[in-house]
Amino acid sequence: MSGAFTITRGTRVSRILAVGAFAALAALACAPLWAQASSLNLLTQIFAYVALATMWNLLAGFSGLVSVGQQAYVGIGGYALFALTIVGGLHPLVALVAAGVIGGLIAIPVAGLLFRLRGAYFAIGSWVVAEVFRLLASQISSLGGGSGTSLPARIVTGMADGRQAREFMIYWTGLALVMVVLGLTILLLRSRWGLALRAIHHNELAARSNGVEVTRIKLLVYVVAGFGTAMAGALIFLQKLRISPDAAFSVNDWTAFVIFMAVIGGVGRIEGPIIGAILFFFLRQALSDLGSVYLMMLGLVAIVIMLRAPRGVAGWVADRFGFEPVPLERRLASSKPNIESKPESAHV
């Protein structure tokens, strides 16, 4: 029998979908050729939200760090972009990457404090930290204090030659950002740290006693999330051209919506936030005129999904049809076709 089985990670579905994903990526990269400015604008917003939801999912879905305070890093990213371009004179794209680095650096001392809180208290603690940054931002008088500021025209026009070139640049930056964030997350989860994260997820005590450095790995994840979230924040406010503390550190816009996307898409699955973000934007286009009733419906849908299908759309599809679009675990596969064995561990 030796030789009849091999260790693989990919599945037939995942290979077909990978080809599809590359085709979609190529189409998206060419979007400035076929799409209108308003569509590019909408797509950029979706990219930013996919990045935010992927980062939240990395924390909550894969690492057990449920945060309701990631708006802290959106705000930090946005404010860093404004400060670095207005005061520091950097090009917005350089400032965007630098904003990510700043977000990652700030995440280190914040983790030092927040990791003292366990579980659900970590969640609310993260919210307090976001409030602290919001209040601090409203004290920065050179960036408009509590009422905020706009990106000066010279910076906006100096970004690229003409309005259209600028719109294309922001769009491609968004696409690049979402690729970087997704790529980083998949690489991280497929590395030995990813294996350690899964071990922690299944049983933290057992992982610890097997020599997994739980705190260091969680710190790594938290810093990566700070980096990615701050870059997404910088992109969002580069697109909006205006920032204020309440908009930059909004719990509704940058955490409630993001959690909603991750939950309907599928917490703990790579493709979950992508599906969730697309569904969210469909709902928003259709229903946002309803105002607060629309928000109540989102809350209700999130509750029902959490109770009835806690693994979201992606999890439901995976369970029902055995799809594994982005496999993270290695599995034992027969080299003969049609006899694929079960994954070595059930994904919880």
Place this chain on the structure above:
Amino acid sequence: MDWLNSILQGVLVGGLYAMFAAGLSLIFGVMRLVNIAHGDLVVMAAYLALVVTQALGMGPLASLLIIAPLMAVIGYGLQRWLLNRTLGDDLLPPLLVTFGLSVIIQNGLLEIFSPDSRKLQAGAIETATIPITPDLSIGVLPLVQFLVAVAMIGALQALFYRTAWGRAFRATSDDQSTVQLVGVDNRHVFGLAMGLSLAVISVAGVFLAVRSNFDPSMGPARLIFGFEAVIIGGLGNLWGTLAGGVVLGVAQAIGAKIDPGWQLLAGHLAFLIVLAVRPEGFFPKVQA
């Protein structure tokens, strides 16, 4: 004398924060549930008080006779029909379901009552003061609020350590599966705990509504104040929540005295300093 006055006000406001904290601490103690909608439920109680006082012409404090039992029933139902289904080893379901609940309550209040801020009128008691020295006086209402907080925490403490309910709460908290062997229905116990928490919340909501303006968006900040008081005081200690509330109230009062923009920031900083220096809080629960 100005400073002493500010600090005194801070101490008295601390009573209100302790009420937010006691309800939060209670359900965490019994079933390890952190209710993200806690603050929004406080605001909902404030609006219920508004409706009851307007409809029946009662005073705000008297309206508690209706609101507290009503909120307790809502709490019991919420726990039995919704939140009990989320409890288990996984952290996410209870957090996300209560987060969804928070969004629903907030926007529901917005839809019914509009974003305008409201206030409950309590009559002459609002402006009455007790002079201590020519420069220093205590407002009767803040004092009543503080004393009610102390009495409430004393009552909760007695309930936990002197009654059959309290024994069931503590036993369920210690070991959920063993209590079922001795005939305790933990689903019912959890319902009772949530009912009690919402009764506590309703008192906090009425005082909030009498003390200052309120609007549908102010729930999350009340959750944060309560949470900070719990952590500063020490997890699992009811009297600790009072100390935590007072520390938070005083820190905010001192911050506001320095610069009005620093009021909230000073409170959060006090919390972060405690977290950095003494993460177990000032009065942690003694481990058996």
